[in-house]
Amino acid sequence: MLSSRAVVVAFVWLQISAVLQVLLAAFLVTLILMHSGREAGFGGMGFTPASQGGTHIVERNLTRLTVIVAAVFGANTILLFHLL
Numbered sequence: 001m002l003s004s005r006a007v008v009v010a011f012v013w014l015q016i017s018a019v020l021q022v023l024l025a026a027f028l029v030t031l032i033l034m035h036s037g038r039e040a041g042f043g044g045m046g047f048t049p050a051s052q053g054g055t056h057i058v059e060r061n062l063t064r065l066t067v068i069v070a071a072v073f074g075a076n077t078i079l080l081f082h083l084l
Contacts, residue, residue: 014083017076024073031066 010083014080017080017083021073021076021080024069024076028066028069028073031062031069034062035066
């Protein structure tokens with residue numbers, strides 16, 4: 001049987017993870033929209049630089065950031081599953 005303190009700690013972590021999940025989801029959607037083609041999403045608005053030939057450094061960093069945020073989102077989803 002869990003003590004009342006353990007229940008309170010679990011509830012606090014649940015709330016923190018839930019808020020973090022919403023923020024990560026919004027940030028991930030924004031990052032994915034920035035990846036859209038040159039004419040769609042934020043890419044068409046000029047946020048993503050047009051590259052001549054290879055991949056531009058900003059595009060590579062955007063891809064890396066998207067992968068990191070997606071990994072944290074996935075890990076937080078698993079944490080939320082275990083807390084619930």
